[in-house]
Amino acid sequence: MYRIRVRGVGSFDCAPDETIVEAGHRAGFGFPVACRNGVCERCMGALVRGRVRLARKDHTIDADEAGASRVLYCVAHPLTDCEIAVPDVTAPGHIPEQELACQVMAVEPLNHDVSRVMLRLPAGRQVHWHAGQYLLLQHDEPAAFSIANASAAGNRELELHIRHSEDNPSSLAIMERLAHDSVVRVTLPMGVRYLDHVPQRPLWFICGSTGYAPAKAMLEFLREAGCQQPVRLYWGARNREDLYLHEQAEAFAAELADARYVPALSDHPEAGFFHGMIHEAVLADLDDPKAPLFYIGGSPPMAWAVFDALVAAGVSPGQIHSDVFDYAPR
Numbered sequence: 001m002y003r004i005r006v007r008g009v010g011s012f013d014c015a016p017d018e019t020i021v022e023a024g025h026r027a028g029f030g031f032p033v034a035c036r037n038g039v040c041e042r043c044m045g046a047l048v049r050g051r052v053r054l055a056r057k058d059h060t061i062d063a064d065e066a067g068a069s070r071v072l073y074c075v076a077h078p079l080t081d082c083e084i085a086v087p088d089v090t091a092p093g094h095i096p097e098q099e100l101a102c103q104v105m106a107v108e109p110l111n112h113d114v115s116r117v118m119l120r121l122p123a124g125r126q127v128h129w130h131a132g133q134y135l136l137l138q139h140d141e142p143a144a145f146s147i148a149n150a151s152a153a154g155n156r157e158l159e160l161h162i163r164h165s166e167d168n169p170s171s172l173a174i175m176e177r178l179a180h181d182s183v184v185r186v187t188l189p190m191g192v193r194y195l196d197h198v199p200q201r202p203l204w205f206i207c208g209s210t211g212y213a214p215a216k217a218m219l220e221f222l223r224e225a226g227c228q229q230p231v232r233l234y235w236g237a238r239n240r241e242d243l244y245l246h247e248q249a250e251a252f253a254a255e256l257a258d259a260r261y262v263p264a265l266s267d268h269p270e271a272g273f274f275h276g277m278i279h280e281a282v283l284a285d286l287d288d289p290k291a292p293l294f295y296i297g298g299s300p301p302m303a304w305a306v307f308d309a310l311v312a313a314g315v316s317p318g319q320i321h322s323d324v325f326d327y328a329p330r
């Protein structure tokens with residue numbers, strides 16, 4: 001068995017009697033193919049390191065030979081461990097992005113500045129996403145919104161939670177458009193911080209405002225998967241009304257096997273709510289910093305502030321996930 005590393009994507013094992021495309025597909029990698037017979041050149045890529053045998057021509061090729069930049073992997077068998085570079089190969093679990101026209105089904109207020117928007121995907125299209133991913137709503141500038149519901153077979157509904165306010169004119173323009181257009185174009189799924197299985201360790205979700213949306217999708221996924229791991233949901237806001245689906249968050253805590261919901265209010269204390277910043281609520285409960293995985297949803301300043309507080313408390317950066325780290329790095 002040889003190890004095949006696809007540059008920038010990942011690695012898999014390949015036996016000498018199978019082709020690199022066959023082994024890649026078996027391991028869940030998406031190789032671009034058409035003929036699978038060494039004719040169409042769809043699977044062509046470079047051999048960066050190692051040696052392969054090309055079954056169709058029955059000759060071998062080394063990484064330092066001239067033909068190494070144009071290897072057809074549907075007919076290539078490894079003779080050593082190899083590193084290859086092939087355009088458009090996708091890693092296991094990757095769902096290709098699609099741009100689609102969606103019907104606007106409903107726009108309803110959840111509080112004074114957050115609305116729930118329901119979109120319907122076109123019939124007859126297979127569209128999946130992982131819990132925690134987001135979409136781009138095509139507008140003057142594409143706008144990113146977390147998908148607030150988990151993907152399920154036959155489900156064509158997409159739920160978004162959109163915050164709109166006078167200090168964010170583009171959010172008002174988007175709401176105006178959603179109120180008047182019956183169809184919008186979206187690109188999905190986006191983002192690499194998601195749940196596609198139940199990790200075997202505690203999961204802590206830390207959200208501010210509409211950062212609840214991706215947490216909701218992941219909690220739905222965990223509930224459907226029968227998650228038995230300890231789950232904690234920390235949702236922070238200035239006042240009670242900003243926790244716009246508070247009762248739903250309470251219901252998640254009741255429905256999951258081992259879950260607790262901690263609502264936190266920074267400005268207006270109320271009985272039954274943690275009073276303070278969201279990271280203070282988290283740190284108050286953090287007995288074993290190395291145990292949980294953390295999923296942060298919220299604005300970039302909020303997400304990075306929570307990240308800093310967790311790392312200062314002994315959490316490893318690798319335990320902390322947030323899309324913010326991808327689209328708003330520092």
Ligand code: FES
Pocket residue numbers: 032033034035036037038039040041042043044072073074075
């Ligand atoms: S798939 Fe056609 S050449 Fe490989």
